[in-house]
Amino acid sequence: MPEFPSSRTRLYVDQPLAVGEVIALTEAQFHQLKTVQRLATGAILGLFDGVNGGFLAELRLEKKSAVAVVTSQSQILEPLGELTLLFAPIKSARFDFLVEKATELGVTRLRPVLTDRTQGDRVNVRRLRETVREAAEQCGRVELPRVDEPEKLVRILEGWNQADALYLCAEAGAALPLHRASKPGRGAVLIGPEGGFSPVEFARLRSLPFVVPVSLGPRILRAETAAIAALACWQAIEGDWQSRPDTQGEA
C-alpha cells in the first residue's frame, strides 16, 4: 500500500477508453506533458473518460504530437451519490476557486443560478467546464460533474422535485446547523449571491416545503466559503467520507 498519493499525471480524454486503444492527445496535453512536465516516451499516465472508469496508459511522444496507449484498467466507475451545488455566479477568481473546490469535494452537478441580485448575467460555462475538468484530473475523480447552463432561480424552484431537500444556506433567520438538518438521499445546496437573496426571493424560498434552511455558524461567510463548508459537511455526514480507499491516486 503506497503511503503517499501517487503524483501520476491524470488526464481527461473526450473519447471512450478501453485497453489496447491508442488515444491521440490534444496539442495542449502534448505541450503540458512534454514541455511543462518534461515526461518522456514510456511514462505512465492515468486516463479517464468520465464513463468507463480509470485506465493506465503509456505515453508515446512524437516531435509535434503524442499518443497514449491504454495498457490496463485501474479503476471502476462507481456512481457517486448525487450532490448538486446551486450557486449565483460571483467574481471571477473566487468563482474559479469555488468551482474547483466543489469538484474536489465531489459534487455531481453544478447549476449556476440567476437571482435578482446576481452580478454579471453572463456566466462563462465553457470556462467553468474547463475548471471542473482540471480539478477532476487533479483530485482523482474518474467522472466529471455535470455543468448546467445558467437558469433563473424561479424556474429552478418551479421545476424542483419535491421529494428532494434543497438546503438553503441561510444568512439569517431560524435554521438548524447543516449536520443536524440533513438527511440521506440526494443532496442539493443553494448559496445566494454576494448581496444576498432579495426579500421576495427569500420569502419565496422559506415558504417552499422542500427548502430546508441551514446554518453554517455565527460568522458571516462569503458565498464561496459557505458553499465549500456546506459541501464538506454534507459529504462528511451524508456523503462518501466513509468510503475512502486505503490507496489513492492510482488512475
Place this chain on the structure above:
Amino acid sequence: MPEFPSSRTRLYVDQPLAVGEVIALTEAQFHQLKTVQRLATGAILGLFDGVNGGFLAELRLEKKSAVAVVTSQSQILEPLGELTLLFAPIKSARFDFLVEKATELGVTRLRPVLTDRTQGDRVNVRRLRETVREAAEQCGRVELPRVDEPEKLVRILEGWNQADALYLCAEAGAALPLHRASKPGRGAVLIGPEGGFSPVEFARLRSLPFVVPVSLGPRILRAETAAIAALACWQAIEGDWQSRPDTQGEA
C-alpha cells in the same frame, strides 16, 4: 430582527475602544471610507479592537483625515472555543485564500509550519496578519486569530500539550472520517505541504499518541481544500455552529 446581514462597514482598530472615545482612523481607512465607499460624515461604522467587543461609531470626515466617535457598545467579546490551524505555507494566491477562509471559519490561532517539503521558507507573516484582519472585519468577528511566526514541525511536536488532540489530515493510510474521530475540547488541525509530509515526518506523526489521523473522503484534496473542509466539519460537530445568533452583523 433584520432578515439580512447588515452591510455596515466594520473596521479593526489597534487601540482600546470605549464609549465616548474619539478614534483617529488610519490613512488607508480614510481612503477606503471616503473614496472607495463614498461614506459621508455621520455614517455609522462598526469597530472592534480585538479585546473589548464590538462598538458602533459615527464617522467624521475631515479633508485629509477622519475620526470615529464611539457611540455605543453593540457586541460583547465572548471567548471562542480554541481552534488552531497548523499548515505548511503554499503558493501565494491559495495561501491568502486559505487564511481568509480559516478566519471566516473561526480559527483562533494560525501556526505556519515548516516541514521537510515546505515550499518557500519565507512566510510573510505581516501579510498573513493583514489578510486575517480584513477577513475578520468582513465576517463579523470582534477578535483576531493569533498568527504565530513559522516554526519547524519537529519543534511544534516536541512542545505539544499531550492532552490536546492534533487532527492530522492524512493523505493515506488508516483514518476515521473527521466527524467521527473528533472529540470536544481544544481543536487543532494539521495540514501537510503540497508535496505531502516526508516519510520520516509521516512515520513520526503516526507514532505520537496525541496525533489523530482523520480522513476527508475518497478524493485527493489540495492543501487549502483539506484545511477548509476540516475546519468546517470541526466547527459543525465540536465548535460553534450551534450558536448562531438570530441577528448578525450588528458590529
